[in-house]
Amino acid sequence: MTGYLAFLVPAWIFVIGLYGMATSRNLVHLIMCLSVTQSSTYVLILEVGYRLGATAPVFSDVLPTVRATDPVVQALSLTDIVVGATVTALLLAFALRVYKKRGTVDPRELHPMRG
Amino acid sequence: MTIRGILAGAACALLFVVLAWGFHAMPAFGHYPGPYGAVIDSAVAQERHLPNAISAVNFDYRGVDTLGEEFILFVAVAGITMVLRFDRERTTDDPLPAKHGRPPSMRSEAVKLFSIAGVGLTIAFCTYLGIHPHLTPGGGFQGAAMLAGFTALVFVGLGFDAFRRIAPQSANETAEAIGAGAYVVIGLATMAIAGTFLANVLPLGGEGEFFSAGTIPLINFFVGLEVVAGFVLMFLEFANETRIEAPEPKA
Numbered sequence A: 001m002t003g004y005l006a007f008l009v010p011a012w013i014f015v016i017g018l019y020g021m022a023t024s025r026n027l028v029h030l031i032m033c034l035s036v037t038q039s040s041t042y043v044l045i046l047e048v049g050y051r052l053g054a055t056a057p058v059f060s061d062v063l064p065t066v067r068a069t070d071p072v073v074q075a076l077s078l079t080d081i082v083v084g085a086t087v088t089a090l091l092l093a094f095a096l097r098v099y100k101k102r103g104t105v106d107p108r109e110l111h112p113m114r115g
Numbered sequence B: 001m002t003i004r005g006i007l008a009g010a011a012c013a014l015l016f017v018v019l020a021w022g023f024h025a026m027p028a029f030g031h032y033p034g035p036y037g038a039v040i041d042s043a044v045a046q047e048r049h050l051p052n053a054i055s056a057v058n059f060d061y062r063g064v065d066t067l068g069e070e071f072i073l074f075v076a077v078a079g080i081t082m083v084l085r086f087d088r089e090r091t092t093d094d095p096l097p098a099k100h101g102r103p104p105s106m107r108s109e110a111v112k113l114f115s116i117a118g119v120g121l122t123i124a125f126c127t128y129l130g131i132h133p134h135l136t137p138g139g140g141f142q143g144a145a146m147l148a149g150f151t152a153l154v155f156v157g158l159g160f161d162a163f164r165r166i167a168p169q170s171a172n173e174t175a176e177a178i179g180a181g182a183y184v185v186i187g188l189a190t191m192a193i194a195g196t197f198l199a200n201v202l203p204l205g206g207e208g209e210f211f212s213a214g215t216i217p218l219i220n221f222f223v224g225l226e227v228v229a230g231f232v233l234m235f236l237e238f239a240n241e242t243r244i245e246a247p248e249p250k251a
Helices: A008-023 A027-048 A071-102 B003-024 B036-048 B053-061 B063-084 B109-130 B140-147 B149-158 B160-166 B169-194 B216-241
Strands: none
Touching: A008 A027, A008 B003, A027 A071, A071 B036, A071 B053, A071 B063, A071 B140, A071 B216, B036 B053, B053 B063, B053 B216, B063 B169, B063 B216, B109 B140, B109 B149, B140 B149, B140 B216, B149 B160, B149 B216, B160 B216, B169 B216
16 A cells, blocks of 8 residues: 555645636636646656666666666656646636636636637 | 535546546556666667666657657747737837836846846856756756746846847747757658668767767757747747737727
């Protein structure tokens, strides 16, 4: 069981972000909560690639034979972060447009079917 | 209990079941069984002559994925530009007339001093971080995303007009296009030489030297160029919003 305790961290980040999105009254707040939810994936994939007692897979001053973590998941989390940042920026641009068009960023006052 | 409460309770229970189910089948923490990482860790020094296995994955073994990632950034920047420019003229590098009704924002001397002092430091550190993907933890994505922050510092310290002078839009558009295009050109050139897209055809050099690891630092440089230009363009578009007035009500 203790082997799975570490996975509670990404689960918690995911759930707390989801809760924030579900209860959000402000689009900017909602987008930030989406970022939080997404950041749970960084923690998760980094944890997946971790091996007990391993060092970072950069062999500048350690021998290549030393036990190291999985570089594939680290490269994946890099991709994840870049995509997350750009998606956040794009969503914020949309929030700005919504505010200009409708004068509010409260999702409850934005009826989806109005043009 | 309201219908809303019942639905929320059911959704939470379902989420918990799915999460527990998913985590149950995971390998225990620290006992990852996947073989690929270990293979790359042990082979990267001989195959690619560089110490940083993550950069080798990013710019060589999984180079095509990074190409896709770079184009996600490219498309996102284009999307932001389109969405934000929806109701204004195409932004150019020409001097913009001052908007009346918006007084020039006042900054304290301390804000100016620390923003400007931070510019040189940011440029030096982030350039160092960005151009050494093969030697140290770092690389084009990380370095360039932070490097773009120096334009934000100028914006904070000296305002929008200074920001536009040091980061002209036309130059950034060109740099972004070059950065995105060069990755594809490198891929096609290596395909013409070696028959494989993004094959590492350049001399590998000695491990730990600046010019080593073949195409990895080269690709990284153009990725960095694309990222820094893309982020600056994004900042430019958002900063432009700070000087747009609300449309005047029609009489």
